[in-house]
Amino acid sequence: MRIMYIFNTLTRQKEKFEPIEEGKVKIYACGPTVYNYFHLGNARPFITFDTLRRYLEYKGYEVTFVQNFTDIDDKMITRAQEDGITVRALADKYIDEYYKDARGLNIEEASYHPRATETIDEIVRFVSELVDKGFAYVGNDGVYFSVEKFPEYTKLSHYDLDELIQNARKEINKKSGKRDQVDFVLWKFKKEGEPAWPSPWGEGRPGWHIECSAMARKYLGQTIDIHCGGQDLIFPHHENEIAQSEAANGKPFVHYWMHNGFITVNHSKMSKSEGNFFTVREISEKVGYMPIRLFILSSHYRSPINYSLDLVEQAGRAYERIETCWKNMQFLLDNNPDAIDEDQREALSNLVRQKQASFDEAMDDDLNTAEAMGVLFELVRELNTAMQNFKDYQAFKEAQDVLGKLLNVLGLNVSQENQVPQEVLDLVQARQDAKKNKDYASADQIRDQIEQAGYKVMDTAQGPQLEKLS
Ligand SMILES: [Zn+2]
Known part of the structure; x- marks a missing residue:
């Protein structure tokens, strides 16, 4: 198997990918908070890391992929109150909507899609361990993680811890009972009218960061190969996950941290709080889903992408070129089952193998889908030219097989509906x-x-x- 290199946020360099257990890869990806349709900025990590998973599977690894649903937090509670429904009903609705869009984008279902509210036992146990080991304490409104007890804090974000603490001290909030402003909440005590679960510290609900530590351990164990998400999660979310997991387990939490870049609109970050976001649902209604996927994968995942509908439409035209090539090839295969030409077979076989090797090389270089996509379109162009002189059935059968595999890695499968009836x-x-x-x-x-x-x-x-x- 060729070696893949991955840019690791922890060390800030490309590293040789070596899984903990030979032939197997354990991946945890932070999932959506399910209070709305997901927007294009949310879709980028889903598409990117689905492609990572597909590529690792193509390379022969057995991948266990966990992506959670955050189905309890402040935003969920506020939105449910506005809509006059329970938090549970709100979560059910938007989990359904997540699956609809994910299927459209050809994002495979994770091996596990745990919900925070269905992992409460594990979360409570996790917090108890942190309290018992002296990493956490009970404040006035919740249980907090004591950052000063974990000297490696900021090893992921590379922030200056002393500076962070100095700045935070200036704004200590006495009401919470936090000892230090950089401390973060593990368990929030119940407020009137909020959903709550029993715990040794009274009724309450989990903080956001602890969910991921608890779910990762439940489904993948104490140390995992790859943890991924958007770069806006590096601090504090992923920094806090490391602190919680390594404090509780006494072992490294993650070997490779992967983070994708932002999507900008007119060069400012697309986010719900900025009010400049576009949901995948609304874009798909204009152009379909596949152009969105192709648009996202046309850039390297760590580069920023500037969104415009125009660019997604361009991606749609590129996708049509792939479809047309595929259909024409299928049509020629259907109509020329007896065509034999040894020279064409050899020439095409060489071409296809060479393109596949270039594709793999690009993907092995920190999942460079932009370059891999370029190779794919070269292959499509070459096949279009070769098809003008179709002489050998076997040659094109093999070419189509390889093209199909590469498209499958990128999740750009030409669907059956698009075949000629x-x-x-x-x-x-x-x-x-x-x-x-x-x-x-x-x-x-x-x-x-x-x-x-x-x-x-x-x-x-x-x-x-x-x-x-x-
Ligand atoms: Zn997370």
Whole structure:
């Protein structure tokens, strides 16, 4: 197996990827807070790390992928109150909506999609361990993690801890009973009208950071290979996850931390708080889902992306080029099952293997999907040229097989719905028969029928080719 290199936020350099257990990879990805449809900025990590998972599977690893749903927090409670429904009903609704958009974007279901509210036992146990070991204390409104007890704090964000503490001390809030402003909450005591669960410190609910530490340990164990998320999660969320997990377990939490860049609109960050966000649902209603996926993967995941609908539409046209190539190839394969030409077979086989190697090389270099996509389009161009002189069935069968594998890694599968329908293929055959019998009137009539079915038929030296009419 070729070695993959991953940029690790912890060490700020590209490192050789070596899993804890040979042939297996354990990945944890922070999931959505389910109080709304997810926006394009949220979609970027989902698409990016789904592609990481697909690529590792393509390389032969067995991947266990965990992505949580944050289904209890301040935003959930506020939104449920506004809508006059329970927090549970709100979560159920937007988890359903998450799956709809995720399916559209061809994001595979995680091995586990745990919900915070269904992991309460593990969370309470985790907090208890931190209290017992002296890393956490009970304040006035909740249980807090004592940052000064964990000297490695800020090893991920590379912030200056002393400076952070000095600045924070100036704004200590006495009401919370926090000893230090940098301390963060593990368990929040119940406020009137809020959902709550029992704990040794009274009724309450989990803080956000502890969820991920508890779920990662429950489903993946104490040390995992890769933890990923958006770069806005580095501090404090992921820094806090490290503190909690390493304090409780006494072991390294994560070997490789991967973070994707922001999506900007007019060069300022897309976020709900900025009010400049676009949901995947609304963009997909304009252009479909696949152009969104292709748009995201056209940049390196650590680079910022500036969003405009125009660029997503451009991605849509690029996706159509892939579809057209695939369909034409399928059509030629369907119509020329007996074509044999050794020279073409060898030439095409070399070309395809060379492109696949370049694709792998790009992906092994810190998941460079931008470059991999470039290779994919070169392959599509070369195949389009080769198809003008279709001579060998086996050659194109293999080429299609490889193209299919690369598309699958990027999650850009050409769906069955986009295949030429059988009735159209039958019409093309009937038209060929009519032409053979010199019944040109019927042939023309059938061509009109094909057009009514949404396809334009073109006669080439290798037989008829189809193009979808838009
Ligand atoms: Zn998380």
